[in-house]
Amino acid sequence: MTWPSGIVARRLGVAGLISLVVLILAILPKLTARTDILNLAFLVCLYITLAQSWNALAGFTGQINLGHAAFFGAGAFVMRHMWVAGWHPLVGLLASGVVALLFGLVIGVPAFRLRGAYFAIGTLALAEILRITAGNAFPEISTLPTDFIAGYTLVSRYYLALGLAIVTVASLWALGHSRVGLGMLALREDEDAAEATGVNTLRHKLLALAVSTTLAGLAGGVFAFYHVSYYHQLAFSPSWTFDALLIAFIGGVGTLVGPIVGAVFYVLVKEVLARSLVELHLLIFGLLFILVVIALPGGLIEAAARLRRLPAPGGGQR
Amino acid sequence: MSLPFLIQRLIFGLLTGALYGLAAAGLSLVFGVLRVLNVAHGELVMIGGYASFWLFARTGLDPFVSLVLTMPLMFAIGLGLHQGLFTHVETLDQEPRIKNSLLIGFGLALALQNLAIRLWTPDERSIATAYSGAVITLRGLVFPVVRLGGLVTAVVAIAALHLFLRKTYMGKAIRGTSQDWEAAQLVGIDIRRTYLVAFAIGAALAGAAGTLVSVGYSINPSIGLEWTLKALIVVVLAGLGSMPGTLLGGMLLGLAESGSAAVIGGAYQEVVSLVIFLLVLMVRPQGLFGR
Amino acid sequence: MLDVTDLDVFYGDLQALWQISLQVNPREVVALLGPNGAGKTTLLRTIAGLQRPASGEVTFEGASLHREPAYRIVALGVSLVPEGRRLFSGMTVLENLELGAFTLDARPQRAQTLRWVYEMFPVLAERRHQVAGTMSGGEQQMLAICRALMARPRILLLDEPSLGLAPLVVRRIFEVIRHITVDLEVSVLLVDQNVKAALELADRAYLVQSGRIVGHGTGRDLLSDEQVQSVYLGLPSGSG
Numbered sequence: 001m002t003w004p005s006g007i008v009a010r011r012l013g014v015a016g017l018i019s020l021v022v023l024i025l026a027i028l029p030k031l032t033a034r035t036d037i038l039n040l041a042f043l044v045c046l047y048i049t050l051a052q053s054w055n056a057l058a059g060f061t062g063q064i065n066l067g068h069a070a071f072f073g074a075g076a077f078v079m080r081h082m083w084v085a086g087w088h089p090l091v092g093l094l095a096s097g098v099v100a101l102l103f104g105l106v107i108g109v110p111a112f113r114l115r116g117a118y119f120a121i122g123t124l125a126l127a128e129i130l131r132i133t134a135g136n137a138f139p140e141i142s143t144l145p146t147d148f149i150a151g152y153t154l155v156s157r158y159y160l161a162l163g164l165a166i167v168t169v170a171s172l173w174a175l176g177h178s179r180v181g182l183g184m185l186a187l188r189e190d191e192d193a194a195e196a197t198g199v200n201t202l203r204h205k206l207l208a209l210a211v212s213t214t215l216a217g218l219a220g221g222v223f224a225f226y227h228v229s230y231y232h233q234l235a236f237s238p239s240w241t242f243d244a245l246l247i248a249f250i251g252g253v254g255t256l257v258g259p260i261v262g263a264v265f266y267v268l269v270k271e272v273l274a275r276s277l278v279e280l281h282l283l284i285f286g287l288l289f290i291l292v293v294i295a296l297p298g299g300l301i302e303a304a305a306r307l308r309r310l311p312a313p314g315g316g317q318r
Numbered sequence: 319m320s321l322p323f324l325i326q327r328l329i330f331g332l333l334t335g336a337l338y339g340l341a342a343a344g345l346s347l348v349f350g351v352l353r354v355l356n357v358a359h360g361e362l363v364m365i366g367g368y369a370s371f372w373l374f375a376r377t378g379l380d381p382f383v384s385l386v387l388t389m390p391l392m393f394a395i396g397l398g399l400h401q402g403l404f405t406h407v408e409t410l411d412q413e414p415r416i417k418n419s420l421l422i423g424f425g426l427a428l429a430l431q432n433l434a435i436r437l438w439t440p441d442e443r444s445i446a447t448a449y450s451g452a453v454i455t456l457r458g459l460v461f462p463v464v465r466l467g468g469l470v471t472a473v474v475a476i477a478a479l480h481l482f483l484r485k486t487y488m489g490k491a492i493r494g495t496s497q498d499w500e501a502a503q504l505v506g507i508d509i510r511r512t513y514l515v516a517f518a519i520g521a522a523l524a525g526a527a528g529t530l531v532s533v534g535y536s537i538n539p540s541i542g543l544e545w546t547l548k549a550l551i552v553v554v555l556a557g558l559g560s561m562p563g564t565l566l567g568g569m570l571l572g573l574a575e576s577g578s579a580a581v582i583g584g585a586y587q588e589v590v591s592l593v594i595f596l597l598v599l600m601v602r603p604q605g606l607f608g609r
Numbered sequence: 610m611l612d613v614t615d616l617d618v619f620y621g622d623l624q625a626l627w628q629i630s631l632q633v634n635p636r637e638v639v640a641l642l643g644p645n646g647a648g649k650t651t652l653l654r655t656i657a658g659l660q661r662p663a664s665g666e667v668t669f670e671g672a673s674l675h676r677e678p679a680y681r682i683v684a685l686g687v688s689l690v691p692e693g694r695r696l697f698s699g700m701t702v703l704e705n706l707e708l709g710a711f712t713l714d715a716r717p718q719r720a721q722t723l724r725w726v727y728e729m730f731p732v733l734a735e736r737r738h739q740v741a742g743t744m745s746g747g748e749q750q751m752l753a754i755c756r757a758l759m760a761r762p763r764i765l766l767l768d769e770p771s772l773g774l775a776p777l778v779v780r781r782i783f784e785v786i787r788h789i790t791v792d793l794e795v796s797v798l799l800v801d802q803n804v805k806a807a808l809e810l811a812d813r814a815y816l817v818q819s820g821r822i823v824g825h826g827t828g829r830d831l832l833s834d835e836q837v838q839s840v841y842l843g844l845p846s847g848s849g
Contacts, residue, residue, distance in 0.1 A: 066424075114599060116416060116417050117413075117416040117417050121357075121599075122596060122599050124547070125596050125599075126592075129592045129596075132589050132592075238543065280432065282428050283428070283433050286426065286428030286431075287425065288425075289424070290403060290429070293421045293425065294403065
C-alpha cells in the first residue's frame, strides 16, 4: 500500500517535531541551570499530566468529573507517607498510582449510576468529603525531614514529571488508537445508542476512569515528591480539579494536543500574572473557559485550525 | 451531653437551615424552570453579602433594610448574567443544556470568586450592627436576634415567592414553562422572557441569602462553593416544584448538621451533609427531577 | 384566512414537507389525512411556529406567521392543541385554563370564555381544582381543547384529538369540534387517524403523503372516493 507522499511527509514531520521537543526537554537541565525555568518546565509537565488525566475520562467518555482532586490528593498522600517512611520514591509513586486506581474503581461503580451533570456534582461532593476529612485528620503541615531536604534536587523532580507526562500522553495516544478507545468515543456521542450497539458502557466508563485516576494519582505523587512542605489538605483542594478542567477545555477537550497546549498556556499566563497579582489568572481563565464553552467547543486547538482555514475560503475543506 | 444543650444546638441548626432553604430556593427555581444548573449560585450569595456589607460599611445602612437595595441589584445582575451567558444554552436539549450550564457556571464561579478577591481582598468580613450581639433568652434557650431576623426574612421571602408563583400570571407562566416549555409557548408565553425573569429572581434570592449570611455569619470571596453545595443538597432533599418544601428541606439539613455536630463534633458536620447528599443522589440516580 | 404557500420544512438534512400549499376559510373545518409520518404533525407545528420552514409562507388574515415566534402566533389568533395534549399536568384544571388565556387580548375575556367552557363541559367546572394530570384521557383532551380556546383563537389546529380514546369519547370530541366552529365561529384544521369521522365532520380535506399534498376535495367527495376508501378507510376498492 502506498501513501500519498504528502501524508508521509506530514507524518515524518510530526514525528520529527515530537522527537525534537522531547530531546530539548530531555537536555533542558544541561542547557540551563536557572531554577525558575526548570520550575516552570516542571509545572508544565505536572499540569500536562493532570489535565490529560482528566481528559482521559472527559475526552473519551464525555463524563465531567468534578472530583478529580480526590485522586490527585490520594496519590500525593500515599507518596508522601511512604517516601518519608523510608520507601524508595519510585515505589511510593507506583503505590500512588495503584491506590488511585483502586479508589477510582471502587467509587466508579456507584458514581456511574449517575449520569451527566449528576455525575459531576456527585464527584464534586465526594472530593469535598475527602478534602474536609484530610484537613481534619491531618491538620499539621507536612514538612520533609532535614536529611531529605539536604538531598533535594530540582532536576530529579523535573525528570520524574517529564517522564510521567510522556507516559501519560503516550497512554492516551494508545487508548485513542485502540478498539476500547473507539467504544468510549461511541458512548461519548450517544450513551444509549452505544449501549444498543453492544458497547458495555459501564465497563468502558470504568476503564476510562481507571486510566484517569491512575494518572491523577501519579501526578499527585510527583507533587508530593516536589514540595518541601505543604498542608495535606492542599493536595485535595478542588483547585486541582478546576485547573485540569480549565487547561483541558481551553486547550481543547477530547484532543491529545489540546491539554498540552493548554498546560503551557496556563503555566505561562499564571507566571506572568503572578508578578502583578496573585489570583488574577483565574479570573481570566474563568472568563476564557466560559468563552470556550459558549463559542469555541474545540478550545485553542480548534481556534488555531479555524484561523489556518481562514485564508483559503472555499478551499473545499469542510 | 445535656438535653438543653442538644436543643440549643438544634435551634441553631434550624436558624441556619432557614438560610440554606433561602439559598436553595433560587437554585431550585432556576434549575426547575430553565434546566440550568448554575453552580455559580453560591458566588451570587457571596456578592449579595458583599453588597450589604459595603452598604453598611460606607453608609451605615441596616443590613435588613439594605435588602430593599441588594435584591433589586442582584435581580439586575441576574438579568445581565442570563442575557450574557446562560441564554446560550436555551436552545439545547435537556441533558446538554444542564451540562453546559454547569460548565458555564463553573467558569463564572471562578471568575466571580477571583474578581471578589481582586476587589475586596480575601479577608473575612461580617456586618457588626448595634444589635449583633443581642439575644432573646427563653426558658434558658438562646436566640440570637440577627439569626431570628434571618429566619423571619427567609420565611417571608419564600412565602412571597410561593404566592407569586401561585397567584400571578407571571408566576403561573413560570410554573407552566417549567412543566412543559413547548406547551407554554402554545398558550402564548414568551418562554425566553420567563427564563430571564426566573433567573433574575433566583439571583435576587441568592443575594438576599448573602445579606443574611453577612450579618448572621461571615463572608469571604471563597464561600461560593460551600453555598452552592448546600443549596444543591437542599434541592436534592426537597425535590423541585415546592418552595415551602425547599425551606423545610433547608431546615432539615440545618438540623441534621447541628445534630451530627453535637454527636460527632463540628469538624465533620459538612461531611455529614455531603454524605446525605450522595446517599440521596444514589437513591434517585435519575437526578433531581424526582418530584 | 389561513394560507400556506409552497412550504418546505427540514429536520436537519431530512426534508419533511415539500411544497405544501393549503387554505382554510373562515368557519371552515378542514381535515388533513394521511398515514403516520406523512408530515401532518410537522405541518401543524410549522404553522404554530414550533418549527421553522426553510422556504414558503404562512399567512393568517394577511399577517405572515412563518417568521413569528410561537407565542406571538397565539396572540395573532392561531392556537394549536398538540398531539399528546401537553397539559400542564402538575397544575390544576383552572390554572391550565387561566394560562390558556395568557395573551393580553385574551385576558379581558377570561371570565366570559371560562363561563362558556364550564357550561359546555360541566365536568371541568366540577374538577377545576383537581390536578390536570390525574383526569381521564377524554377529560384531559377536553381540557386541552378548552385551554386552547381560552386564547380566543380564530383558528384551532387540532393534532390527533381522538388518539387513544374510547369510541364513545371520540364521538363526543367530534361533536364538540362541530359545536365550537358554530358557537365560537372558529375555523378548524384537523389531523386525525379517525378518517371516516374526520371526513364526515370536515367541509374539505387534504390528503398528505410523504410530505406532499396528493389530493384535495370536499369531505363528502372524498368519503365516496374509491382510492380514499381503499387507502384510508380500509374498504376494498372498486378496481381491486
